[in-house]
Amino acid sequence: MSLDYMKFTPGFGKFMPKEYRDLVEHGPFGRKVSVSQVGTFKEILEEHPMCAGCAMTLFIRLAMISFPNPEDTITVGTAGCGRLAISQAAIPFVYGNYGDQNGVASGLSRGLRLRFGDRPKDVVVMAGDGGTADIGFAQTLHSWFRKEKFTTIMLDNEVYGNTGGQESGMTNKNQVLKMAPLGKKFEKMDMVGMAKVAGCAYVATVVPNNPRRVESVIKKAVLIAREIGPTYIQAYTSCNIEYAIPTDKVMEDAKNVENDRYRFSEYITDEAKQYLAEVYGYKEYLPKPAQALTKS
């Protein structure tokens, strides 16, 4: 939770693995990096056992690059594919029991504020659709109703991919899956609508086929959660195994789904806009100059 924890004990650097030395000397800690610079610095995400070509992996990678202060960030997750990668990054990861990640994050966020005061310590929940909308539904919504100041990211692969392909609340109606052979009977849950009703200050839906947009959304959500209130990002991260998408067609699928039913959307409260403009200089949210009166 600070730059110091990454540094070597004097004299021990030469004994550390190459990946660790690269991370300390050329990682993103303590400096600003962006998606456009990727490939020229050491990323905090390391090797992990997630499937080849997984869109969720790509989203997690982009999220890790986009954290405004990775050295001051803690991720919280739960059961699901995503935790296999999230836990392999050089930032602290807390693994909640299935569905209680937003409860864990609530306590963590409050504790960090007590301990560190005004110094920003970002808590980011990254969990699947099952952890967020099904099993963790109550804790997710209650954390929003309580206006807990942290970011919740749903990695929405629209299926229980880890356990053989059962339908989740986020699966689309009529979708046939290995463990839902008759097709899902109910509509996909409107978590975006519920996030707005529950009082999230920033809500966005995004697909990882636009890395710079993912970066923008993550940065805004994390910054707003520091002071204003809960933020929610819902990301389409297809499961190429359960949905039988060839790995080289994953981005084509993402593009098609984005154009069809997962369009980019962004909701931000006026208070959050003002905060981003005043504290972080977001020009898009600066007050517009009054229009000159035209003479009739």
Added chain:
Amino acid sequence: MYLVANIDVNICAATSCKLCTQYCPEANTILYDEEAGKEKGLKYGAAYVAVDRCKGCAQCVWVCDNMAKHHAIKMEMIDQIEQAALTENIQYKEKTTKAQLTKPVPA
């Protein structure tokens, strides 16, 4: 043997879109060398693959072919590649990386 991505420096260094580095699901796998290709008079640097981290998904091939339309990346059997980057031979610098290329699989 298995397939890994291989980037044609001559095509990549003439265009330098960096899309493959942004779309690869694996971190620290497609890296960028600002100096690659400049000895041949090509304008930009080029991306290259740390083949020991590549899982062979070929997303970069789709991105290069369909989004960038550069057709610079092909999937090749790892023992058919003469020169490739391995993580242990990659050096990070201030704003770029440099890889010492070797035969990835001993003959």
